[in-house]
Amino acid sequence: MKRRRRLPMFQSLEPPVYVIDTSAWLNIDSRPDSEDVWQLIVDLINEERIIACARVLGELRDQPIYMLRLKPFEAALQSGDRQSNDVDYLMHVGKVAHKHPGMSRAVGRKTPADPYVVALAELENCIVVCDESNKRPSRKIPGVCQMRGIQCLTLDQFIAKEKK
Amino acid sequence: MAEVPVNGRVLKWARLIRGLSLQDAASLLGVTTDELEDYELRNKKPLIGFLRRMSDKYQINFTSLLMPEPLPKRNRPADHRERHGKRPLSIDTLVAIEEITEALDTFDDIATEVRQVVPALSIGTARISDDPSAIAARERKRFGVPIEEQHAWRDTSEARRRWREVIEKHGIFTYMIPMPITELSGFSILRNNLAAICVNDLEATEGAKIFTLFHEYCHLLLRRTGISDQNNHNRVERFCNKFAASFLIPFHSLTYAIGEIKTPYEFSDADIKRLATRFRVSNSAIALRLEETGLASKGFYERRTAPWDIPKAPRPIKPGQKLSPIRTRIKRSGRLHMSTTLEALRRRAINSFDASQLIGLGPGSFVKIEARIG
Numbered sequence: 067m068k069r070r071r072r073l074p075m076f077q078s079l080e081p082p083v084y085v086i087d088t089s090a091w092l093n094i095d096s097r098p099d100s101e102d103v104w105q106l107i108v109d110l111i112n113e114e115r116i117i118a119c120a121r122v123l124g125e126l127r128d129q130p131i132y133m134l135r136l137k138p139f140e141a142a143l144q145s146g147d148r149q150s151n152d153v154d155y156l157m158h159v160g161k162v163a164h165k166h167p168g169m170s171r172a173v174g175r176k177t178p179a180d181p182y183v184v185a186l187a188e189l190e191n192c193i194v195v196c197d198e199s200n201k202r203p204s205r206k207i208p209g210v211c212q213m214r215g216i217q218c219l220t221l222d223q224f225i226a227k228e229k230k
Numbered sequence: 231m232a233e234v235p236v237n238g239r240v241l242k243w244a245r246l247i248r249g250l251s252l253q254d255a256a257s258l259l260g261v262t263t264d265e266l267e268d269y270e271l272r273n274k275k276p277l278i279g280f281l282r283r284m285s286d287k288y289q290i291n292f293t294s295l296l297m298p299e300p301l302p303k304r305n306r307p308a309d310h311r312e313r314h315g316k317r318p319l320s321i322d323t324l325v326a327i328e329e330i331t332e333a334l335d336t337f338d339d340i341a342t343e344v345r346q347v348v349p350a351l352s353i354g355t356a357r358i359s360d361d362p363s364a365i366a367a368r369e370r371k372r373f374g375v376p377i378e379e380q381h382a383w384r385d386t387s388e389a390r391r392r393w394r395e396v397i398e399k400h401g402i403f404t405y406m407i408p409m410p411i412t413e414l415s416g417f418s419i420l421r422n423n424l425a426a427i428c429v430n431d432l433e434a435t436e437g438a439k440i441f442t443l444f445h446e447y448c449h450l451l452l453r454r455t456g457i458s459d460q461n462n463h464n465r466v467e468r469f470c471n472k473f474a475a476s477f478l479i480p481f482h483s484l485t486y487a488i489g490e491i492k493t494p495y496e497f498s499d500a501d502i503k504r505l506a507t508r509f510r511v512s513n514s515a516i517a518l519r520l521e522e523t524g525l526a527s528k529g530f531y532e533r534r535t536a537p538w539d540i541p542k543a544p545r546p547i548k549p550g551q552k553l554s555p556i557r558t559r560i561k562r563s564g565r566l567h568m569s570t571t572l573e574a575l576r577r578r579a580i581n582s583f584d585a586s587q588l589i590g591l592g593p594g595s596f597v598k599i600e601a602r603i604g
Contacts (some may be wrong), residue, residue, distance in 0.1 A: 092581040125583050128592040151232050151278050160236075160296025167301055170293055173247060174332050175325060176587065177285065177292040197581075201342045205335075 087196040117146035121179035168205040238272035243300030308456030343579040349401040356451040366476035386436035389510035398566040406431040418446040418455040434541040437512025444474035494527035514538035
């Protein structure tokens with residue numbers, strides 16, 4: 067499904083849609099309020115306000131959280147994702163990787179999800195939820211989001227915003 | 231499947247940073263060289279599936295193939311090799327260098343996140359104008375491994391494990407990765423106060439691997455890291471060879487083990503084997519050391535036409551027996567790499583996905599790895 071890109075001046079009229087990164091998904095279960103957070107997330111998934119891109123789900127597949135929590139919602143989570151053969155999306159991911167090779171591990175052996183998350187948030191005008199630190203900004207999602215003008219929240223900030 | 235308007239120069243860049251010729255790459259991808267060249271010259275647009283295959287075969291991030299322009303060339307480690315005519319590095323070696331560089335980058339990230347998870351590097355220094363034997367004696371003292379302990383190790387496999395542990399105690403990550411044996415014996419990397427030694431796991435014997443460990447350790451002392459083949463022509467390589475031999479076979483212990491002889495002495499194969507077993511090193515290391523110290527005659531090492539060491543055939547795997555992936559990974563990446571990763575996970579400097587990427591196994595194996603490394 068492709069969302070229509072909203073114009074910034076109308077942003078506040080629609081509730082935000084979030085792209086959740088691997089780091090944030092993995093931090094939910096260690097929270098004391100994890101059950102409440104999962105309930106909130108399930109509600110947002112049902113409202114089509116949370117996307118997990120295929121690359122992120124790929125990274126989570128070997129983690130216990132995948133079978134325990136995410137598998138039943140896989141289709142719903144990916145309904146907002148761009149398809150893996152969406153050439154415009156892929157070329158945009160390539161641009162992100164080129165601009166931020168440290169975060170994308172561009173000369174590495176593996177293909178991390180980070181540039182996919184950033185590119186999806188940029189194309190779909192979503193908010194990124196990520197629990198990475200910002201100490202080495204060029205290598206981490208929050209720093210790259212800041213450089214590209216994409217809103218990025220920590221898990222705490224996301225929960226606080228949605229619980230309001 | 232959709233065609234992707236990639237930049238052909240990026241495809242060529244990806245091939246070249248993995249050290250692949252057009253022919254080798256085409257053969258890996260199962261296409262003709264003309265077809266691959268067409269993609270690289272942008273005469274033809276590849277399908278997504280073909281790019282995924284390219285990413286898989288080149289062992290390179292898929293996303294990098296989609297970049298609008300190639301990235302600037304990164305400096306490779308210095309090349310000290312001469313033995314095999316500096317043959318170009320193969321994809322296996324370049325990927326091994328990449329694997330360790332990535333690990334060091336991640337450990338550097340971790341070090342900025344939390345203190346005292348990544349061990350502090352504690353190594354001395356040396357200059358090429360120094361006497362390698364004196365430096366070896368100083369380092370041997372710092373390591374605090376008495377010669378009696380070295381003699382008491384069961385065999386060269388145990389010696390390799392023990393020496394690796396001792397080196398890792400100084401904050402140096404050690405790796406054992408199979409790479410083409412005609413290319414290099416090992417390499418070392420030093421960046422942002424993090425150091426790594428990689429030994430070619432295809433070296434003929436455990437004794438040879440031990441020698442490489444200390445040869446590379448000397449590169450770190452000299453702050454002249456890079457790719458080695460332990461030749462005696464390059465000044466840095468020669469220094470490191472002398473250091474490793476002096477470290478592993480101290481002169482006084484060697485003369486004590488030999489007893490009274492009239493030098494230069496013509497040592498028999500049995501003498502060499504006995505000494506190599508005593509010092510838990512390879513026959514060739516002993517032969518070289520004897521010649522270098524004047525205990526054997528000049529040209530003693532070269533005179534022998536047959537190889538000094540015959541590699542042991544790997545122990546056959548019994549039917550139904552499986553190689554433990556945990557043991558394999560620990561041997562490949564070293565205990566320090568594993569323990570640092572698990573500590574970083576415990577201290578929440580990384581998440582379980584990052585830890586599985588570093589360890590090379592799923593989170594289900596973490597407890598077993600912890601139990602194994604103690």
